[in-house]
Amino acid sequence: MLPPDISYILNELGEDREEYFNAVAPPIYQTSNFAFKTVADMRRAFEDEFNNLIYSKGMNPTVNILRKKLAALDNAEECLVFNSGSSAIFASVFANVQSGDHIVSVNRPYGWAKKLFDEVLPRFGVATTYVDGREIEAFERAILPSTKIIYLESPNSWDFVLQDLRAVADLARAEGIITICDNSYCTPLFQRPLDHGIDMSLQSATKYIGGHSDVVAGVLTGTQTMMNHVFNNAMQNAGNGISPFNAWLLLRGLRTLPARLDRISTTTRIMVDWLKQHSKVEQVIFPLDPSFPQYELAQRQMSGACGLVTIVVHAKNMEEIVTFSESLRHILMAVSWGGHESLVIPRCASLQPEAFDASDPEHRMLRFYFGLEDAEYLKTDLEQAFAKMV
Template sequence: MDLSYILNELGEERDQYFNAIAPPIIQTSNFMFPSVAAMRADLPFEYERHFYTRGNNPTVAILRKKLAALEGTEDALVLASGSAAIAAAVLANVQQGDHIVCVQKPYSWTLRLMRDYLPRFGVTTTFVNGTDIANFEAAIRPETRLIYLESPNTFTFELQDIRAVAELAKSRNIVTMIDNSHCTPLFQRPIELGVDIVMHSGSKYLGGHSDAIAGVICGTTAMMKRIFSGEYMTLGAIISPQNAWLLLRGLRTLQLRVQRSDDSARQVVAFLEQHPTVRRIYFPLADSHPQIELARRQMTGCGGLITLSLNTDQVATVDTFADGLKRFLLGVSWGGHESLVFPASIGYDPTTPPADENYNLIRLYVGLEDPAVLIDDLRQSLDAL
């Protein structure tokens, strides 16, 4: 199934909605039945039939088909946020007394789920340096039920050898899950490398317009039904038909947008590597990245995320650099049309000497603007330091 067909045709039965090019937003909470017998017959099949929008909705169903095809899985579920998708998939695979192995420094809400929330219910987590497969093997216990990956890792973009971890997990009958938001299905194929569950923050590249919040879980039909009948329906963190439609719109240009960000980011990296005020660049496909060979094996592109550190020991200098940017908007998230800057210094007091070096991490997201304009903006703010 080719990419163009998935993005523009798959799941779109236009003859069922007046031959409209764009699918409709089926903005309904409920669906009617012609008889009690028909209602009774559909009730056990809410996973695939339209009973109540909290479970299934025609607009959401089109999106599910496309997302599953993009990741090469049998099915997908779409939730109200990325954190909801992470929580639902994790909770579906653990119970009291179980153990999780997770990479160090995951997305903040993944960390909170595993460090602060799950221990209340008897589920423990070991966080490991994911750059060495031996660390995963050493952390596995008899009660380990899930290995959670995030490759590239948040902010500093460490990689895990996805195939090696998946093979290790399968040999121990452990479920694997990965956050693939950084690379998208276009630049990294975790299912082909042996992973069981792939999740995305749909608010990032999949939506692409900074106007919708969503989370995605992709996997086998059996796994999706398991999550659907449990955490998805019970906790109710569903996506609205309106937001599902916004993601459908965003997918039309996914390939163009992600490739544009990737191409522009490489130009930005080349500039930053030569500037004397920049101490270090974090970009998985930069020649200076310590895992460049692994990145080339399991990634075909990188997208628009770059992290840098400056030649400074002052929190205030990091603040000054971020404040000096005019074309990079100061904000969280990434994956939309706009370029962004997010300095780790927001968590530090600029009047107090920092206790660690993390204050100096500055994450850039390179959006769809002209890269020359973005480079000029970076140059003027760096030169001003």
């Protein structure tokens, strides 16, 4: 269900048009810094850079318009916007741990989150335990006295495993632990983790928020206190805020977000039903299909799902999957999702040929993102590629 004030948020919130000649589209404030008339004004700004314009590494008027809209979409008090989703992950975690602390994370999070947990944070004395997030008992068993963060990704971006956000949030709050959820799959239009009690919600705005495959960005939302803490204890030191121009591109993307998600959702449902009947497809994985193992939970905490669908194909060897992937004429082979164009990524692209095991369904997975093209156009492309598998 869309926020009731979605039209106001996307078209008006934060846009003081009288301040810039009643322009319908807000300007790009392409400036590195801001001047002061008095020393006292500068002193006050230095004391609270979060709420003042000093240097665009911190805050910028174009970015601030975007922050207001994104916070409202997540039903959050405040928002920070980064130059990538990875930056949002890094800042939200790094600002809240110190040497000797412990993190509980779901199994197989986004690759750069896992690298942070496995390679970067251990250098500073921070350890991570991975759990099967489908069961609340797994989190209960993993919590230590030193646990400071529970890190979630619901759904994840391959087999779409979910966590019960409310149950995890209640457990963490009782233990004084901060919860962070990667919400890149759903966007705030289809899931709002903060409404389920999660402390911070993050997403890759490169995906649906941008929507045109021409900008890389990340979003973090939460309370005013928490965002101020992240801003002053990680974001400013790393210098990984978004540029004014890229913020403007995201504002442009937000204007059409509901329309794009509606179109993508409709196409995805058609493609899921078609793929389920195809002789070359062993399994279709999609959170809002009744065959999905966590279908009831998905219905309860997600109001929609779109775009990403994983299939397991009938294939005797890697060559069949490679042939299929390379035979697609219109669906591009690429990472990411959320733009206008449909994409595919075969799981075997991350495997050496000698490691491929046809008996392992994961090795026969292909993840599709269905974009804004017509469903029949996509079916035709898939059919001719399936026909080349032998």
